[in-house]
Amino acid sequence: MATNMQMVFLGTSAAAPTPERGLSSIAIMRDGELLLFDAGEGMQRNFIKAGLGMNRKMKVFITHMHADHCVGLLGLLQTMSLQGRERRLDVYGQPRLKEFLLENMRIINFGLTFEVAIHAIEGEGIVVQESDYKVTCCEAEHSIPALSYRLDEFDRPGAFNVELVKKMGIPEGELYSRLQHGQDIEYNGKIVRSADVVGPPRPGRKIGISGDTRPTDKLTKFFSGCDVLVFESTYTHDKLAKALETAHSTATEAATVARQAGAKKLFLTHFSARYDETSALVKEASAIHANVEAAEDLKQVDIPYPPS
């Protein structure tokens, strides 16, 4: 079944907020569920502005334990409680995230109205596996331990040629279902092959989220074939020394990862406060990758299925 997917940038500034940009947070709405990647301080304000809803089915993934990526969780828990959230909230991150949340839940009176399930990620690989998608993680290379994430929808079954099947006189029901699920059937003494009435599997969407990191070969492999890659681009390439010193990436480096990974679309984000506007970063990355766009606070992006 096709589902809508929409990405909303809730914060696009590196380290410190600016008047125009809040701290790191990316929301992906998918089939009624909200997947949040990072929760920088103050992100709840853009969360509210974007109308995302405090009581929604939701998972939060934190890339690393710098304040500008995780502190916003505290206010989010507070506001969700004020609004009487009852659904469990699932939060994923490094073991230190668990300590951060448990200690603050002990010290600050949130009056939590719902369960917070904190999942400490050890190592790499699958973080979440649902019936129709999975989220995996990979070690990034930052000044402290950090993770990158990737969301993969599973392929959907190919299109079922109902007209053709009707023409064959096959009755709806059990036999339809078997054909749709790849089984060949016998009807009226004839073999009907699933492959003849069902198209090839339709690929799901693949989204990569870098968090804070230097570009690495490992991440280039991890993000291989992404439809959309959101990669941090703290500096223009003339500030490479600064990027090396602070373990961040330049726009050129982000674009190089995206190109080598075969990512179809690259969003740059996590901009140093020194950039009032982002055209220089986009220009630089566009020399390397053909489809580059700068993230902006509250920018909403529909993510279509890739062509079959």
Place this chain on the structure above:
Amino acid sequence: MATNMQMVFLGTSAAAPTPERGLSSIAIMRDGELLLFDAGEGMQRNFIKAGLGMNRKMKVFITHMHADHCVGLLGLLQTMSLQGRERRLDVYGQPRLKEFLLENMRIINFGLTFEVAIHAIEGEGIVVQESDYKVTCCEAEHSIPALSYRLDEFDRPGAFNVELVKKMGIPEGELYSRLQHGQDIEYNGKIVRSADVVGPPRPGRKIGISGDTRPTDKLTKFFSGCDVLVFESTYTHDKLAKALETAHSTATEAATVARQAGAKKLFLTHFSARYDETSALVKEASAIHANVEAAEDLKQVDIPYPPS
């Protein structure tokens, strides 16, 4: 010596932010020093917008340990460190604030570049005493332990009538100083009385900050004679039941405290997100107190000396 004093509201929303209002924080700039009352999540963004400066001499006073009043300290510490602050930062609040800061400084990598001196307040009375002002606190009445604060500038010496003293032929220097400091002197065989050449002491400014609270007789006494009182006004009085339930105040109650305390000017703040705009709260309070104004994010207010 006369000094400028300016108050800037950095956040005026209760509990949860709205698109227009951030979480509680009030900055008072006085003689180059910044006194910050509460630091709700995201306040650093308005702090930056107001151009207050991350490297300034500064003291922070926290009223209570709800997330919307203290979580912003984490981002503030982070951004101050990014900007290489070297000055010590003095933070005052309940013992739990100390625990909150120490635990988060342990868990999150702030890369602190400066000393954070955390002063745990036990009981009531003087919190800070400097040469020309003091800050005191009083227990408020909220759903968790909470404090109200008051800033009192000490009276300045009266105006020195230089012309008159010159006419008497008294030479500048030691004798001037003695007269200015209230001592009578003998000059040319005559007694010159300080009171004859120095006017009456000129009163300093007195500012009250309620934090979150119900109105109480104790607070009315504590805020007695304030030039400016900033009192929480979460609800209009038709929501009194809600105010009682959540241990907040209505605009009517805030104005009643201000009037009974003899406060000259009342700022309402800490508005429930249900109020898109604040005219109903101001109208209600204005029926009781003659000088009421609603706080707004980034509103700057010059606070003049009271008339002598």
